[in-house]
Amino acid sequence: MSGETVDGVVTAAVLVIGDEILSGRTKDVNIGFIAEYCTAIGIDLREARIVPDVEAEIVAAVNGLRARYDHVFTTGGIGPTHDDITADCVARAFGVPLLLDPRAVALLEAHYPPGGLNEARLRMARIPEGATLIENAVSAAPGFTIGNVHVMAGVPKIMQAMFDVVTGRIPTGRKMLSRTVHAPVGESRIAAGLAAIQADFPDLSLGSYPKMADGRFSTDLVIRGRDAARLDAAEAAVAAMVAAVVGAAS
CATH class of the missing domain: 3.30.70.600 (Ribosomal protein S10)
Known part of the structure; x- marks a missing residue:
């Protein structure tokens, strides 16, 4: 059903993950972009939720939203630092292991100079088992799709590139x-x-x-x-x- 239009309503939610959004240190612009994009292509964005970098809250939000809507778009928390725990939480929500994905490793190896793929950067190659990669044309580190959950970066330019990939793969409904x-x-x-x-x-x-x-x-x-x-x-x-x-x- 890649990129096709269905005769009905396709629903979605946005899950923004990050303490920096809730503290006001970073101003979110991704919700507005996704909402406008979804309206233009025939996806009804029904809910937007922001949660902190707390494992139990991320897992609960992912499971609650994916059961309620056709698609869940998450932003934030897939970087190289210790507090980027989105991939861990999504794997836990689906009950699958988080693995060092050889496809993601290859993408990062091609992006960085020899010896540049250090332990921190390898964190960005950890992908839940069974997930499909979301290509990142800006900085190489991929997002991923598992089930109806699409996990993307928080940096707006990167998220927008990933969102183009995601929306080219999923069915859309009749436009509002x-x-x-x-x-x-x-x-x-x-x-x-x-x-x-x-x-x-x-x-x-x-x-x-x-x-x-x-x-x-x-x-x-x-x-x-x-x-x-x-x-x-x-x-x-x-x-x-x-x-x-x-x-x-x-």
Whole structure:
């Protein structure tokens, strides 16, 4: 099913691993990238979770998310230092040994100069038994896929290169479409009308997003769904409702 589109919904979660994210020392940008990418290719990102470098919490999160969603994308914790424990934890979650993978070793040997593959760097060649490697075009050290869990680096440039590889291998679903109607009034003015339209279109998602500029409130009304005809009908209904509210106030 490599890279194919299926007639249905494909779900995913992101698991960000690292004390540095939770402490604020490092600002995460991977969640936003993955969310935008998934929307563009037809994967519904349903959850994003951040956990510290604590084995029990990583294992519990991996097992909980992989049971709930079609795919789990993890970032962080596969580097050469002692506190990079993601590979260990994912192996434990799947109940398989973590082995020095000859494929990963070969990639690292080709990347570093002779004698440059030291003990610390060899940690990056430890892969759970049965996993598929995720190629790393930036710095050679691979990620891996085991089951429906895709383990990638935390460094954004490297993660993005790995994510390109992963999404080329997995099936995607029908793309989520959206329409936006701008309302030059605050949320409270259109809340009742929007709720009534939502009741008429239970298969769609209608959301309101308030803004303020130059002391004036306005609202963007966003309609999301997979059926273009239904979106068109809902958009027309929302636009008519907004026009009626604005007209009544003038």
